Amino acid sequence: MTEYTSDEMMSVAAARALGDGMSCFVGIGLPSTAANLARRGHAPNLTLIYESGCLGAKPSRLPLSIGDGELADTADAVVSVPEVFNYWLQPGRIDVGFLGAAQLDKFGNINTTVIGPDYANPKVRLPGAGGAPEIAASCREVFVVLRQSTRTFVEKVDFVTSFGHGTGKGDRERLGLPGAGPTLVVTDLGLMRPDPETSELTLTELHPGVEVDQVVAATGWKLKVAGDLGTTPAPTEAELRILRDLTRASA
Amino acid sequence: MAELLSLKEAVARLVHDGDTVALEGFTHLIPVAAGHEIIRQRRTGLTLIRMTPDIVYDQLIGAGCASKLIFSWGGNPGVGSLHRFRDAVQHSWPVPLEIEEHSHAGMANRYVAGASGLPFAVLRGYTGTDLAAHTDTIKPITCPFTGERLAAVPALNPDVTIVHAQRADRSGNVQIWGITGVQKEAVLAAKRSLVTVEEVVDELEPRPGAIVLPSWAVTAVAEVPGGARPSYAAGYYERDNDAYQSWDAIGRDRESFTRWLDELTGVKA
Numbered sequence: 001m002t003e004y005t006s007d008e009m010m011s012v013a014a015a016r017a018l019g020d021g022m023s024c025f026v027g028i029g030l031p032s033t034a035a036n037l038a039r040r041g042h043a044p045n046l047t048l049i050y051e052s053g054c055l056g057a058k059p060s061r062l063p064l065s066i067g068d069g070e071l072a073d074t075a076d077a078v079v080s081v082p083e084v085f086n087y088w089l090q091p092g093r094i095d096v097g098f099l100g101a102a103q104l105d106k107f108g109n110i111n112t113t114v115i116g117p118d119y120a121n122p123k124v125r126l127p128g129a130g131g132a133p134e135i136a137a138s139c140r141e142v143f144v145v146l147r148q149s150t151r152t153f154v155e156k157v158d159f160v161t162s163f164g165h166g167t168g169k170g171d172r173e174r175l176g177l178p179g180a181g182p183t184l185v186v187t188d189l190g191l192m193r194p195d196p197e198t199s200e201l202t203l204t205e206l207h208p209g210v211e212v213d214q215v216v217a218a219t220g221w222k223l224k225v226a227g228d229l230g231t232t233p234a235p236t237e238a239e240l241r242i243l244r245d246l247t248r249a250s251a
Numbered sequence: 252m253a254e255l256l257s258l259k260e261a262v263a264r265l266v267h268d269g270d271t272v273a274l275e276g277f278t279h280l281i282p283v284a285a286g287h288e289i290i291r292q293r294r295t296g297l298t299l300i301r302m303t304p305d306i307v308y309d310q311l312i313g314a315g316c317a318s319k320l321i322f323s324w325g326g327n328p329g330v331g332s333l334h335r336f337r338d339a340v341q342h343s344w345p346v347p348l349e350i351e352e353h354s355h356a357g358m359a360n361r362y363v364a365g366a367s368g369l370p371f372a373v374l375r376g377y378t379g380t381d382l383a384a385h386t387d388t389i390k391p392i393t394c395p396f397t398g399e400r401l402a403a404v405p406a407l408n409p410d411v412t413i414v415h416a417q418r419a420d421r422s423g424n425v426q427i428w429g430i431t432g433v434q435k436e437a438v439l440a441a442k443r444s445l446v447t448v449e450e451v452v453d454e455l456e457p458r459p460g461a462i463v464l465p466s467w468a469v470t471a472v473a474e475v476p477g478g479a480r481p482s483y484a485a486g487y488y489e490r491d492n493d494a495y496q497s498w499d500a501i502g503r504d505r506e507s508f509t510r511w512l513d514e515l516t517g518v519k520a
Contacts, residue, residue: 067278
C-alpha cells in the first residue's frame with residue numbers, strides 16, 4: 001500500500017464526489033485540484049467552469065489562478081465575466097459549485113470576508129466574496145473542501161459571505177434560493193453532510209486511520225456523528241499517481 | 252477619436268487627484284505599467300474600482316494614492332493575501348482606506364449598467380449574505396412583473412477606466428482577446444478611457460472572438476510593450492509567477508515595501 005498524506009486523501013475524496021458528465025463551477029485552490037483530478041481520473045466528461053469566463057476548460061496542469069491562460073487556451077469557449085455570471089450561473093445551469101472557505105459553520109455558511117465580529121475593524125481582513133455568493137445561491141448543489149480545525153470550523157461564522165443553510169432547515173426555501181446549498185463538506189479528516197432533519201453538518205465518514213475524537217476535537221461546535229458512520233476508501237494507486245503527476249506538472 | 256499618447260502624458264491628462272479610477276483586467280492583461288505611472292505622478296484621494304484588486308492595487312494603496320476601494324475579491328491570485336490592502340483596512344496605513352464591497356456578479360452587473368447608460372442593474376445574488384448590511388449600494392427590489400425579490404446595484408461610471416490590450420492601429424482602434432473579463436464594459440461605462448497596448452500596428456488583423464473597441468469609444472491609447480507584466484498578455488508573454496510570489500514578502504513588511512516604492516519612484520534610499 002502506498003503512503004499518502006491527509007491532504008492527498010482530502011483531494012481524492014473531494015474529486016470522487018464529482019460524477020462524470022457533471023458541470024462544476026470551480027473555485028481556485030483545493031477545489032481546483034479536486035476538480036482537475038476528477039476530470040483526469042473517473043470523470044473525463046466533467047465540464048469545468050471558471051469565473052474568468054472559461055467554459056469547459058481542460059488544463060494540462062493545475063491553473064496558477066482563476067484566470068490562467070492555460071484555462072482559456074483549452075476551453076470550449078471563453079466568455080466575458082458578466083456573461084459567465086448572468087447567462088451560465090444565475091439561471092441554475094451548473095450542477096455543482098465547488099468552494100473553499102476561511103471559516104465554515106455548522107449550517108454550512110461560508111466566510112471569506114473578515115475574521116472578528118466588527119466588520120469595520122476586523123481582526124483579519126480576508127480577500128472577500130469573489131464569485132462565491134452567487135455560486136452558493138445558484139448551483140444545484142455545493143461542495144466545500146477545507147482543512148479541519150477549530151479555527152476554520154466554527155459554531156457561527158463571523159460574516160456570511162456565502163449562504164449555506166442559514167440557521168437551519170427551511171431557511172433556503174424561505175429566502176427563495178434556487179439551489180440545494182452545501183450537500184457535502186470534505187476535509188482532511190473525513191466527510192460531513194447536512195442532517196436531513198435539521199441541515200446541521202454531521203460527520204458521516206472518516207478517512208482511514210482517523211478517530212472520531214480527533215474530528216470532534218478539530219470542530220468548533222459539538223459535532224454530531226451519524227449512526228452509520230462510514231470509512232472513506234483509501235486513495236488508490238491510480239488516484240495518487242494522477243494527483244502527483246498533476247502536482248508535479250504544476251510545480 | 253482616440254489620441255495616441257505616451258503613458259506619462261496620458262496619465263497626466265486623464266487621471267486627476269480625487270478621481271474615481273478603474274484599472275480592470277481579470278488576471279490577464281492587468282494594466283500594471285499604468286498603475287505604476289499613477290504612483291509616480293503621486294495621485295491622491297483616488298476611489299479605485301476593480302473586481303479583483305491584486306498586486307498593482309496593493310502597490311497603489313501602499314503608496315497612499317487611494318482613499319476608497321470598490322471591489323469584490325482582493326488577493327494575490329494563486330498566492331495569498333494583499334498585505335498593503337490589509338494594513339490600510341486594519342491599521343489605516345499609510346492613509347485610511349474606505350471600502351465598498353460587492354460580489355463578482357454584483358460588480359460585473361454594475362459595469363453592465365454603466366456601459367448601458369442605465370442607473371442600476373438587477374441580479375438574484377446577495378440573498379442571505381451579510382454583504383447587503385455593510386454595503387449601501389446593494390438594495391432589495393421587487394420585480395414589477397413577478398413580485399420576486401431581487402438585488403439592485405447602482406451603475407458604475409468611473410471618471411476614467413484604464414485597461415491593457417494586445418494591440419491598436421494608428422487610428423486608435425483597439426483589439427483584445429483571450430480572457431477579457433469586464434474590460435469592455437468598464438471602458439464603455441467610463442467618462443474617459445486609456446488603453447495601454449503591447450503594440451501599435453498599421454492594420455488590425457481580424458481575430459475571431461476578439462473584442463474591438465473602436466477608436467471613437469476610447470479617449471487615449473498608449474503603446475507600452477510589457478505593460479501588463481507580471482500578469483500576462485495572451486500571444487505576447489506569460490505570467491511571471493515568481494514575481495507574484497516574491498511580492499508576498501515585499502508587501503508583508505512596511506519597510507521592504509517603502510524600499511520597493513522608493514525604487515519605483517526614483518527616490519534615493
